[in-house]
Amino acid sequence: MPEMTDLSGQRVLVTGGSGFLGRAVCAALIGRGVADLIAPSSVEYDLREAADVSTMFATAQPDLVIHLAARVGGIGANQARPSDLYVDNLLMGTYVIEEARKRETPKTVLVGTVCSYPKEPPVPFREESLWNGYPEETNAPYGIAKLAQLVHAQSNRAQYGQNCVYLIPTNLYGPGDKFHPAVSHVIPALIKKCVDAKESGADHIAVWGTGSASREFLYVDDAAEGVVLAAECYDGPDPINLGANHELPIRELVELIVHVVGFEGDIRWDASKPDGQPRRRVDASRAAELLGFKPRTSFEAGLRETVAWYLAHRAEAEARDR
Numbered sequence: 001m002p003e004m005t006d007l008s009g010q011r012v013l014v015t016g017g018s019g020f021l022g023r024a025v026c027a028a029l030i031g032r033g034v035a036d037l038i039a040p041s042s043v044e045y046d047l048r049e050a051a052d053v054s055t056m057f058a059t060a061q062p063d064l065v066i067h068l069a070a071r072v073g074g075i076g077a078n079q080a081r082p083s084d085l086y087v088d089n090l091l092m093g094t095y096v097i098e099e100a101r102k103r104e105t106p107k108t109v110l111v112g113t114v115c116s117y118p119k120e121p122p123v124p125f126r127e128e129s130l131w132n133g134y135p136e137e138t139n140a141p142y143g144i145a146k147l148a149q150l151v152h153a154q155s156n157r158a159q160y161g162q163n164c165v166y167l168i169p170t171n172l173y174g175p176g177d178k179f180h181p182a183v184s185h186v187i188p189a190l191i192k193k194c195v196d197a198k199e200s201g202a203d204h205i206a207v208w209g210t211g212s213a214s215r216e217f218l219y220v221d222d223a224a225e226g227v228v229l230a231a232e233c234y235d236g237p238d239p240i241n242l243g244a245n246h247e248l249p250i251r252e253l254v255e256l257i258v259h260v261v262g263f264e265g266d267i268r269w270d271a272s273k274p275d276g277q278p279r280r281r282v283d284a285s286r287a288a289e290l291l292g293f294k295p296r297t298s299f300e301a302g303l304r305e306t307v308a309w310y311l312a313h314r315a316e317a318e319a320r321d322r
Contacts, residue, residue: 004232008033012231013062015040015047015096016069020176021111021169024224025066032228038062042069048088053095057103064231065108067096067149072142072183079138086141093149101162108164109231110153112239114171114280115143123247124283127168127239136277150239157237165234167227169242170282174220174302175309179317187217187303190254191310192318194261204266205258208273211251216281218244219297229291236290243284244295250275256300260307 012029016022017039026039038060045052047069071088093110100108117125118133130150135143153164173187184192190207197205226242234240254267287293310317 007064007228007232008035010034010063011036011038011061012064012066013038013056013060014066014068015092016067017041019068019070020174020178021172021220021223021227022068023176024174024220025068025227028221028224028228032232047092047095050095050099053099057099057105063106065096065100065105066227066231067093067108067110068227069096070111070113070146072185082141086145089142089145090148093146094152097149097152097156097162097164100164101156101160106163107231107235108153108162109227110149110164110166111227112146112150112166112168113139113143114168114241114282115139115277116147116150116168117143117277117280119277120279123279124243124281125241126283127241127286130239138274138276154237163235165230165236166239167230167242168239168282169223169226170216170218170244170280172220172223173217174306176220177306177310177317178320179310179314180320183320186215186250186253187257187306188310188317190257191261191307194257194263195307195311197265198261198263202265204268205263206268206270207254208270209250209275210271211249211254211269213275213277214247214249214279214281215253216243216245216247217299217302218242218295219299219302222295222297225296226287226291226293229293233292234290238286240286240290241282241284242287242293243282244299245284246299247279247281248299256303257307260300260303 012034017026018041045056119136121129150166156162177188178184179188179192193205
């Protein structure tokens with residue numbers, strides 16, 4: 001195991017701390033004994049505004065920043081609002097990195113996206129492949145905005161010595177995810193579709209694409225552990241993938257969700273809709289070597305936890321639309 005920094009005495013600022021991954025990261029930090037934890041909401045500070053970011057840092061005076069705040073969505077949201085996803089994420093990352101530099105914050109952890117990888121890199125995706133092509137078109141504006149944060153971090157490290165580290169988690173899922181149709185990703189969207197169909201007595205569900213694409217899914221608590229490990233023990237310039245070492249065809253994913261939910265109707269594929277990136281699985285060997293990272297949650301166990309959480313928190317799960 002790499003040498004670990006004790007975070008318990010540090011003042012930690014988590015942007016996006018009330019979000020899906022943010023809640024899990026905050027819980028993991030508290031589990032490490034972090035008592036001085038600041039996780040402001042977007043109502044308190046609009047991170048797209050430089051003045052708000054400056055005020056947030058002046059108030060928090062952090063030893064460690066974990067930047068998770070992001071504007072996200074599935075294929076539909078990426079097609080409908082590509083400019084919003086590009087500009088909002090670019091501004092938030094730029095202002096947070098620069099304010100941390102100006103205030104000489106000891107360390108900043110940035111979380112990117114698997115959407116930044118080229119459309120068809122060799123599988124599994126290695127970090128060296130990030131610059132080998134343009135991202136899949138429906139995700140490109142978001143993916144490029146997040147990838148710009150890596151360039152910014154590496155440039156500031158070279159010029160100013162700023163300690164920024166950059167992580168790339170694969171697709172996340174788990175309790176606390178967003179189930180609003182405007183922003184939901186594939187797993188929450190399919191869970192909601194199956195639950196609604198079961199309750200209404202529908203004889204089928206319609207699913208986008210052909211089912212031929214494949215994805216890798218990382219349970220949110222496992223991803224949070226990877227983020228905290230990076231805060232504890234990694235100070236290098238190179239990006240690090242966080243993955244589950246398991247790739248699943250969308251067709252099999254749908255069948256598994258149908259089974260877990262208990263929907264008994266047919267599955268009808270709409271091939272007029274996009275599949276998105278053909279395959280997605282990351283090589284997480286760097287995370288294992290440098291962070292000691294190893295995911296603990298099996299996919300089916302995590303999926304059952306996600307469905308159970310959704311059924312118990314439907315109003316909350318469907319209310320978050322951004």
